[in-house]
Amino acid sequence: MDLAYSEEQLLFRQSLxxxxxxxxxxxxxxxxxxxxxxxxxxxxxGLAELGCFGVPLTTEHGGFDGRLVTTGxxxxxxxxxxxxxxVLGSAVIAGRLIARVAHxxxxxxxxxxxxxxxxxxxxxxxxxxxxxxxKGGADGYRLTARxxxxxxxxxxxxxxxxxxxxxxxxxxxxxxxxxxxxSLHPYQLLDGSWAAxxxxxxxxxxxxxxxxxxxxxxxxxxxxxxxxxxxACWEAxxxxxxxxxxxxxxxxxxxxxxxxxxxxxxxxxxxxxMAVCCEEAGAAxxxxxxxxxxxxxxRDRAVAAAKVRISHCGRFVAKEAVxxxxxxxxxxxxxxxxxxxxxxxxxxxxxxSMEYRRRYVKTVIAARAHEMSAVLPAAERAxxxxxxx
Numbered sequence: 001m002d003l004a005y006s007e008e009q010l011l012f013r014q015s016l017x018x019x020x021x022x023x024x025x026x027x028x029x030x031x032x033x034x035x036x037x038x039x040x041x042x043x044x045x046g047l048a049e050l051g052c053f054g055v056p057l058t059t060e061h062g063g064f065d066g067r068l069v070t071t072g073x074x075x076x077x078x079x080x081x082x083x084x085x086x087v088l089g090s091a092v093i094a095g096r097l098i099a100r101v102a103h104x105x106x107x108x109x110x111x112x113x114x115x116x117x118x119x120x121x122x123x124x125x126x127x128x129x130x131x132x133x134x135k136g137g138a139d140g141y142r143l144t145a146r147x148x149x150x151x152x153x154x155x156x157x158x159x160x161x162x163x164x165x166x167x168x169x170x171x172x173x174x175x176x177x178x179x180x181x182x183s184l185h186p187y188q189l190l191d192g193s194w195a196a197x198x199x200x201x202x203x204x205x206x207x208x209x210x211x212x213x214x215x216x217x218x219x220x221x222x223x224x225x226x227x228x229x230x231x232a233c234w235e236a237x238x239x240x241x242x243x244x245x246x247x248x249x250x251x252x253x254x255x256x257x258x259x260x261x262x263x264x265x266x267x268x269x270x271x272x273x274m275a276v277c278c279e280e281a282g283a284a285x286x287x288x289x290x291x292x293x294x295x296x297x298x299r300d301r302a303v304a305a306a307k308v309r310i311s312h313c314g315r316f317v318a319k320e321a322v323x324x325x326x327x328x329x330x331x332x333x334x335x336x337x338x339x340x341x342x343x344x345x346x347x348x349x350x351x352x353s354m355e356y357r358r359r360y361v362k363t364v365i366a367a368r369a370h371e372m373s374a375v376l377p378a379a380e381r382a383x384x385x386x387x388x389x
Contacts, residue, residue, distance in 0.1 A: 005069075012051075012070070012073065013074075013077060016073075016074065016077045017077050019050060020077060020078075020083065023043060024083060026082070026335050026338075028040075029082050029083070029084060029338075030192075032084055032085075033084045033188070033192035033193070034192075037186055038084040038086065038188075038192070038193050039120075039154075039194075040085065044085055044117050044120075047085070047117065048116055048117025051064050053087070053090075053114060053116075055070050055071050055091075056068075056071045056074075056227075057099055057111065062108070062111050062112055063095075063111075063115060068289035068292045068293075069286065069289045069290065071092060071234075071289075072231065072286070074087070075088065075232070075234040075235040075238065076234045076238035076241075078235055078238065079235035079237065080239065080241060081238075081242075082191075082192070082338055082339070084192050084193045086151055086154075086193070088151060088152075088228060088231055088232060089122050089123065089150070089152030090121055090122060090152045090156070092227060092228055093123050093151070093231075094121040094123045094160050095114055096227050097123060097172070097221065097224040098110050098111055098160070099111065100224060101172055101211045101217050102211045102212055103211075103213060106211055106212075110174065119157055120152060120155060120156045120157055121152075121156060121157075121158045121159070121160055121174075122151065122152040122153040122156035122158075122196075124160065124162070124198045125150075125162045126147060126148050126150075127145070128148040129146055130146065132144065132145030132147070132161065132163035132164065132200070133163055133164055133165075134164065134165045134171050134210075135165075135166065137207075139207070140205065140206055141204070141205050141207065141210065142202055143161065143163055143173050143175075143203050143205055144163075144200060144201065144202050144203075145200040146197070146198070146199055147197065147198040147200075149197075150195055150197070150198050151193075152194075152195070153195055153197075153198055154184065154186030154187075154194035154196045155186075155194070156177050156184075157178075158174060158175065158177060159177055159182065160172055160173075160211075161173045161198070162217065169215075169216040170216055170218040170221060171210055171217055172211040172217045173210055173211070174211060175203065175205065179203060181200060181202060182198070183201075184197075184198055190341050190344060190345045191341045191344075191345035191346075226292065226303045228350065229303055229307055229349075229350045230289050230292060230303060230306060232346055232349055233307060233346075234285045236314050237281045237282050239343055240277065240310075240314055240317045240343065241278050242339060243317055243318060243321040243339040244317055246334075246335065246336065246339075247271065247274065247320070247324050247336070250325055251267055261324070270320050270324060271324070273316070273320070274316070274320050274321070277316050278317065281310045281314065284309045288302040288303050288305070301363040301367075304359040304360035307350070307353065307356040308353050308356045311356075312353070315344070318340040318343040319340075321339065322337065322340050
């Protein structure tokens with residue numbers, strides 16, 4: 001297996017890093033997060049021009065790449081620069097879900113403007129209370145839904161809403177955000193990005209607004225949310241690396257007792273542990289991206305392991321970065337406090353670390369992989385069973 005990035009991937013990452021370095025300062029980021037609901041049209045157009053929104057999609061679907069590793073490089077750069085625009089929710093999750101479920105005409109209608117940056121689609125999936133329902137038939141449907149924590153929902157012009165039909169199968173409906181009966185309630189997340197709760201009150205839609213050929217969208221949703229988890233892992237890795245690098249620069253510059261902080265052995269140990277965590281997190285994210293093209297337990301195990309490991313490493317790096325900066329680590333003058341909030345937010349995205357630990361354990365036991373353990377005594381291996389759901 002070749003783990004080296006291609007020349008095209010490296011050039012693309014370099015171009016994106018250069019664009020963000022010139023156009024997305026920390027001060028600009030604070031303005032976008034506070035005043036613009038996390039969306040700068042000029043930055044969005046610039047990212048589209050670079051091809052960022054086409055990277056998560058294959059050429060068959062009008063995109064440029066389709067591999068999660070290349071998508072991860074995009075997200076890593078966005079994480080380093082604390083970009084709050086909804087690339088994860090729109091280009092990665094909504095884009096890849098449409099590519100999986102929609103038929104050709106729907107893909108052309110929805111993905112072409114998404115890739116060009118002229119449309120922003122948010123995926124509304126998590127129900128707030130009663131599960132969303134889709135009632136009707138070939139002549140039309142009535143959709144009722146209350147969705148929460150919709151990434152990018154605050155500035156979306158279209159909504160991709162999941163709902164159960166009469167047979168208990170998941171379907172995906174596409175709605176304009178301005179449709180009568182649809183209301184958005186935006187709010188800011190801990191890391192400064194924006195989400196929204198979505199209320200759909202008995203809205204009538206045509207059968208052409210239901211994505212796909214009528215089959216259950218559940219498996220496609222599960223696979224796409226795994227894509228989103230891994231993309232978010234890469235974004236967290238980028239934030240970790242930036243926090244680590246800025247901490248290294250700070251301890252070299254900051255002096256105490258007539259010497260730089262970097263001259264104290266205890267500080268060197270902390271910085272070394274941060275470096276190890278960054279390497280571990282990067283390896284976990286890369287492995288998960290490579291496994292996403294596989295099926296079954298290997299895929300599930302890699303995604304769960306990446307989420308758990310990167311959550312743990314991210315918390316450690318964020319905590320030590322704040323500690324080594326002292327009082328400046330909790331001020332708004334430096335990005336460190338924002339990296340801290342970014343990494344804490346990641347830890348809770350798509351479910352807590354404990355949920356992903358359970359998922360990892362279930363995949364290991366279901367595959368009987370624990371029976372090959374060199375650590376567990378043979379007598380204990382036989383007593384391990386799947387935990388209750």
